[in-house]
Amino acid sequence: MKSDDQQEIIIKSLNQISTIDLASLPTPLDEARRLADKIGLSKLFIKRDDLTGLAGGGNKARKLEYDFAEIIKGGYDVVITAGGIQSNHARMTAAAARKLGLDVKLVLGGADFDIPKGNLLLDVLFNAEIRYLVDDDANSSLEKEMQKWADELLNDGRKPFVIPIGGSTALGALGYVKAMQELAAQIESNNVQIIVGVGSCGTFAGTILGAKIFMPEAKVIGVSVSRTVDAIKNRTIELIRECSDLINYKINAEDCSIECYDDYHFEYGIITETGRQAVELAANLEGILLDPIYTGKVMAGLIDLAAKKVI
Numbered sequence: 001m002k003s004d005d006q007q008e009i010i011i012k013s014l015n016q017i018s019t020i021d022l023a024s025l026p027t028p029l030d031e032a033r034r035l036a037d038k039i040g041l042s043k044l045f046i047k048r049d050d051l052t053g054l055a056g057g058g059n060k061a062r063k064l065e066y067d068f069a070e071i072i073k074g075g076y077d078v079v080i081t082a083g084g085i086q087s088n089h090a091r092m093t094a095a096a097a098r099k100l101g102l103d104v105k106l107v108l109g110g111a112d113f114d115i116p117k118g119n120l121l122l123d124v125l126f127n128a129e130i131r132y133l134v135d136d137d138a139n140s141s142l143e144k145e146m147q148k149w150a151d152e153l154l155n156d157g158r159k160p161f162v163i164p165i166g167g168s169t170a171l172g173a174l175g176y177v178k179a180m181q182e183l184a185a186q187i188e189s190n191n192v193q194i195i196v197g198v199g200s201c202g203t204f205a206g207t208i209l210g211a212k213i214f215m216p217e218a219k220v221i222g223v224s225v226s227r228t229v230d231a232i233k234n235r236t237i238e239l240i241r242e243c244s245d246l247i248n249y250k251i252n253a254e255d256c257s258i259e260c261y262d263d264y265h266f267e268y269g270i271i272t273e274t275g276r277q278a279v280e281l282a283a284n285l286e287g288i289l290l291d292p293i294y295t296g297k298v299m300a301g302l303i304d305l306a307a308k309k310v311i
Contacts, residue, residue: 003216010213013247014178017171018069022096023061024053029186034285039306046288047183050295055095055122058088059203062175063167064096070171071102076161078103080149082142084269085110085132086293089166089200091119094126104128105153105160107145110269166200168235170242176206177243181214190215193311197298198222198232198260205239208256213249221311222260223301225294226268233258264301269293274300 028048036044052061071079079097083090083106090106097104106123111134116124123130131149133141142165150160163169184190194211198204204222211218224232241253265272271292278299279290290296305311 007213010247010249011181013249014174014181017066017174017246018073019065020069020072020100022054022065022068022099024051025062026182026186027051029183030286030288032282032286032288035282038281038285039303041306041311045187046286047179049179050289054092054099055126056091058092059176060089060092060167061096062179063169063172063202064092064175066171066174067163067167067169068096068100071161072100074159074161076102076159078105078153078158078160079163080105080107080146080153080160081163081167082107082109082146082165084108084293086119086269087166088119088294090128091122091126093163093167094123094128097128098126103158105149106130107133107142107149109133109142164200166202168200168202168205168239170239170246173202173206173209173239173243174246176203177210177213177247180207180210184214189217191217192219194218194220195298195302195305195311196220196222197294198224198236199226199294201227201232201235201239204232204260205236205243208236208258209240209243209249209251212251212256219257220259221305222258223264223298224260224262225265225297227262229260229262232260232262236260261301261305264297264304272297272300274304278303 030046030048032044032046049059050057054061079102081093085108094104106128112132146162150162153160196207208220211220236258237253240256244251275296279296282288282290290299
């Protein structure tokens with residue numbers, strides 16, 4: 001089968017899966033000329049998924065379009081999710097729930113605050129009920145607490161829907177399969193390297209799968225903000241396999257090239273010195289705002305990999 005014919009079949013399968021409009025798409029692709037020159041790259045483009053629009057933007061909006069379509073279709077009345085104390089996913093999930101008239105509960109790994117700041121302040125503004133796991137943000141503990149809360153709500157006659165940490169489901173990862181279709185239409189050649197931050201692996205898996213379909217010459221490189229490379233590879237392969245099944249795309253996930261680096265963080269939620277420098281560099285040279293938890297560390301990784309000639 002010709003690749004064009006295969007793409008058409010995959011696009012048809014993608015379009016048959018229900019979504020609900022939450023993001024402002026397509027997001028721009030901005031060339032960062034001054035930053036590229038500074039760090040020794042011939043060209044550098046930034047896919048502006050900070051401009052997806054939902055409650056301040058971010059990558060999670062693409063995933064939530066799939067999750068909330070399932071939630072509305074299923075008649076659920078309350079959404080539960082979890083993350084770190086400054087979770088972008090928690091903030092955007094709370095906003096999406098309120099936009100669609102649903103109740104929202106958050107389990108956050110960290111201590112309660114007298115004066116909430118950052119994403120936590122927005123969680124409070126969206127009137128999300130929050131449970132804190134003090135000094136315990138391990139994923140397994142967060143997941144157990146979400147399920148416990150869901151059981152309590154079921155006993156009270158509610159119908160809860162649990163979205164995993166980071167929204168990292170095979171269904172949500174389809175948002176980044178589509179994002180690669182979007183990106184392919186914005187660039188002249190797909191012989192590029194795509195640097196993407198990796199946390200709970202959903203965006204990474206969708207990007208790898210989407211690039212394989214729509215940008216077959218592209219190389220996807222992950223920069224971890226929390227997990228080890230081994231943990232990332234195992235979870236990413238699992239998500240690619242499940243995601244490809246949803247769109248009837250035959251792929252051996254184990255044969256996918258998964259390149260990722262875990263050298264640019266030491267503890268989730270804590271800024272690194274190189275991350276701080278990357279945030280300042282992007283702001284001063286391009287007027288682009290990165291954050292200390294995620295994209296600052298990813299930019300620090302990109303800068304170092306460029307210096308080492310990996311990219």
